[in-house]
Amino acid sequence: MPLNGADAAIGKDPAENGNHASHQPNGKVYDVNYEEESHNDINAVRYPDGSVRLRNPNIELMDQDILYHLALGSGSHDLVEMFGDVKFVCLGGTPKRMEQFAYNIMAEIGYKLPCGTTLQDISHFSYRYSMYKVGPVLSISHGMGIPSVGILLHEVIKLMYHAKVQDPVFFRIGTCGGIGNEGGTVVISEEVVDGALRNVLELTVLGKTLQRPAKLDRRLARELKALADPEDPYDTVTGKTMCTYDFYEGQGRLDGAFCDFTEADKMEYLEKIHKSGVMNIEMESLAFAxxxxxxxxxxxxxCVTILDRLKSDQVLAPREVLDEWQQRPTKLVSKYIKRYLQMKGRLSLDGHGSIAVKSPRRFKLVQQESETYD
Known part of the structure; x- marks a missing residue:
């Protein structure tokens, strides 16, 4: 699909990164990169206008699709009216951090709320994730760990489909442990690997092991790196990110409730992954990618590093220092978004996109479902 204007400036059509599954003799299921297949397979992940096509034919057959963990539904809400203008989806760990990001991006792009209104948590009734909309930007908390971000992404990707969003760009903004990088260093991931240095997310689906490639857009990473200010009093680097399923044993920490390895074992492992190009460790990027x-x-x-794991297991920086460090990735993403919108002539946006109820009865039912769904 040809691109034009600012879309071309921030990279190739994301649909070119699609993939699908194939079965191998060993019984495992592997995803295959679409670049190895016919270009026509792009149709599996994009409609002709660039809007997201789901890889699940069941959704089209449903009377309504309830996004339980977002307190939204395709039958209860006018999702096109609410989210159809979205271009950027920014995810981060905690509700407070993503609320702050929403206010920051509002000031950065000159977005103005309608008179007499305040920024609202669209997913308040889910009690699980928080979602704020600032013009073409969604700011959403994803919780902690692969399961939490995985659940959220299923529903956010479906939200993009129902809202007919065209060519969205997703960012994960967060904190991490550095490997050979001092606290406060911004790390832009070029590649994501698991604890065994494999760049796949391994899932068990219907009793079969599926390995889904964890790939990020390298051109997007380069463009973000190019926006880093050389005058910043901290480094912005690119490299591999390791994603683990656990904060303690999975990351080689000695201070968990359990530990069956020594300090020497830990350091040997951390030095090994450091030599392989791993710059940082966190717990969401594998599922996200x-x-x-x-x-x-x-x-x-x-992400921003909050310590160097080659030196310590525990975060010792003062709270005010950590708060400033956590702003560094958001500043870079905000700069990218502002640059894009400037190129599109879309700064100084009027406020719109508040809750649009399509069916009051279904709206109430969705709230009740979200409140009680486990």
């Missing part, structure tokens, strides 16, 4: 790649969505991971 795998699911966005499978959906054909351009995505990037930008």
């Amino acid at each position: 795998a699911l966005t790649h499978h959906a054909g969505i351009k995505a990037a991971v930008i």
Whole structure:
């Protein structure tokens, strides 16, 4: 699909990153990169206008699709009216951090709320994730760990489909442990690997092991790196990110409730992954990269280190220092978004996109379902 204007400036059509599954003799299921297949397979992840096509034919057959963990539904809400203008989806760990990001991006792009209104948490009734909309930007908390971000991404990708969003760009903004990088260093992920240095998300589906490639858009990573200010009093680097399923044993920490290895064992492992190019460790990027790649969505991971794991297991920086460090990835993403909107002539936006109820009865039912769904 040809691109024009600012879309071309931020990289190729994300649909070119699609993939699908094939079965191998060993019984495992592997995803295959669409670049190895016919270009026509792009149709599996994009409609002709660039809007997201789901890789699930069941959704089209449903009377309504309830996004339980977002307190939204295709039958209860006018999702096109509410979210059809979205271009950027920014995910981060905590509701408070993403609320602050929403206010920051509002000031950065000159977005103005309608008179007498305030920024609202669209997913308040879910009690699980928080979602704020600032013009073409969604700011959403994803919780902690692969399961939490995986659940969220399934529903956010479906939201993009129902809202007919065209060529969205996803960012994960967060904190991490550095490997050979001092606290406060911004790391832009070029590649994501698991604890065994494999760049796949391994899932068990219907009793079969599926390995889904965890790939990020490298061009997007380069563009973010180019926006880093050389005058910043901290480094902005690119490299591999390791994603683990656990904060303690999975990351080689000695201070968990359980530990069956020594300090020497830990250091040997950390030095090994450091030599392989791993710059940082966190707990969400593997699922984030795998699911966005499978959906054909351009995505990037930008984190700030809060310690160097080659020196310590525990975070010792004062709270005010950590608060400033956490602003560094958001500043870079905000700069990218502002640059894009400037090129499109879309700064100084009027406020719109508030809750649009299509069916009051279904709206109430969705709230009740979201409140009680486990």
